[in-house]
Amino acid sequence: MAATHPIPLVPLSGSPRAVGEAFGAANAADIAAAVAEFFGERRDALLASTEHYRSLVAELAPHWLDEVAGIAAAAGVDAEDYLAYQGAKYRRINLPECFSYCVAPRHTTGGVTLFHKNRDNVNRPQCAYVKEVAGRYRFAATADTTDLGCMMAVNERGLCCAADVGYPDPNPCYRGMMNPDIMRLLLEGCASVPEAVDHLSELEAKRAYAGAAVGTNWLFADAAGELAQVCHYHGRIEVNASAEGFLVMRPDERGQRVLESFRAESGRIRPALLNLLSRQSPILVDSNISAMTASVSALRPDLFSRAEFAVHNAGRVVYVPLYLGITATPRPLLDGTIYRLAEARHIPSAGFVDFEAGLHEQCIRLELAARDALAKRGEAAARRTLTLGCARFVADAVRFLTPTDESAP
Numbered sequence: 001m002a003a004t005h006p007i008p009l010v011p012l013s014g015s016p017r018a019v020g021e022a023f024g025a026a027n028a029a030d031i032a033a034a035v036a037e038f039f040g041e042r043r044d045a046l047l048a049s050t051e052h053y054r055s056l057v058a059e060l061a062p063h064w065l066d067e068v069a070g071i072a073a074a075a076g077v078d079a080e081d082y083l084a085y086q087g088a089k090y091r092r093i094n095l096p097e098c099f100s101y102c103v104a105p106r107h108t109t110g111g112v113t114l115f116h117k118n119r120d121n122v123n124r125p126q127c128a129y130v131k132e133v134a135g136r137y138r139f140a141a142t143a144d145t146t147d148l149g150c151m152m153a154v155n156e157r158g159l160c161c162a163a164d165v166g167y168p169d170p171n172p173c174y175r176g177m178m179n180p181d182i183m184r185l186l187l188e189g190c191a192s193v194p195e196a197v198d199h200l201s202e203l204e205a206k207r208a209y210a211g212a213a214v215g216t217n218w219l220f221a222d223a224a225g226e227l228a229q230v231c232h233y234h235g236r237i238e239v240n241a242s243a244e245g246f247l248v249m250r251p252d253e254r255g256q257r258v259l260e261s262f263r264a265e266s267g268r269i270r271p272a273l274l275n276l277l278s279r280q281s282p283i284l285v286d287s288n289i290s291a292m293t294a295s296v297s298a299l300r301p302d303l304f305s306r307a308e309f310a311v312h313n314a315g316r317v318v319y320v321p322l323y324l325g326i327t328a329t330p331r332p333l334l335d336g337t338i339y340r341l342a343e344a345r346h347i348p349s350a351g352f353v354d355f356e357a358g359l360h361e362q363c364i365r366l367e368l369a370a371r372d373a374l375a376k377r378g379e380a381a382a383r384r385t386l387t388l389g390c391a392r393f394v395a396d397a398v399r400f401l402t403p404t405d406e407s408a409p
Helices: 016-026 028-039 043-049 051-060 062-075 079-088 179-189 193-205 253-264 271-278 337-344 349-377 379-401
Strands: 099-103 113-120 126-133 139-144 152-155 160-173 212-221 227-233 236-240 246-248 288-296 306-310 320-323
Touching (some): 016 028, 016 062, 028 043, 028 062, 043 051, 051 079, 062 079, 099 160, 099 253, 113 160, 113 271, 126 320, 139 288, 139 306, 152 179, 152 288, 160 227, 193 212, 193 227, 246 253, 253 271, 271 288, 271 349, 337 379, 349 379
Antiparallel strands (some): 099 113, 099 246, 126 139, 139 152, 152 160, 227 236, 306 320
16 A cells, blocks of 8 residues: 555544644634634623533533633634534524434445434535544544534444434423534443443433434444434433344335335445435435445454545535544545535536445455554554555545536536
């Protein structure tokens, strides 16, 4: 594998402050603009309304406060303002258009757990990254370029998480943490589906969760192949499993479409099928802004699990893989560059098939090289191999999405 690559890399690992400074520096302009627009002339009211949220962060994730301080310093905003923005920005709940699905290893090529989410929300710049705050589990995630929390992710132990809008809550609560924060708590501290469900129950008992007038549908999967769909209401959590080895977020038209495809391909399901479904109606809708397909290895998921990220509408951007074992994130995925390229130029998704097939072939070769490096030279060499490989994937995606003289409008 090539030793050098021109794509800049941003390490998001180490102390909370260092992680925050690196993330804030990469996304400073987006963060400063978002915080200024959000607050306007109502700063005192917003600070008062998020006081309970900020107290929960101090209690449940005090390391986030140091990370926030680093983000705010790098982005040139007030740390208290940035944290209040995080606590308030997702209080408006979208229609239930997000959709997620997952597959147990016995149905997949290679015996991996596969997991997918299409995220539907307001169109804002999107990013993807691998982050590891000292003392917590590393995770690969996607979110807005301004977010502290995450929208869908897989951690180093192989736990996959997604949260979609659920059903009307008969006992709504409007104070607490929203899904992106709850998800990050689970990713940083849980190694399996049972642990995630137990921790979710503990957070519910603390009344930490705020979902407003609707509940949350959670989808979880792990490296052991355990799957769970969880309907989360205030004061009640309903856990649904699947003996079949397939789970969808909702048993609606989208769910039936996914299940039919999975049953037809049982035993040979690959990530490409989950990506293909994400671009088909009725699963893909106009409000889609990102997507993720995770492929979780049972052996060394901390190195060889990968998440393929679409950091725009899945119908107009390519999926780009990141491995959990990388030591730094290629900057164009972190700072919204790939999102902006897709925003500026619409390429029909039919044009993605050959490009993404090539990336999947490169993934096979990269994993073989990384496993060889692990066996012969140790873990640091394997991580370096994976990091440089992912940098090449991102460089290829940037070139693919950048207009040439012939293709420019």
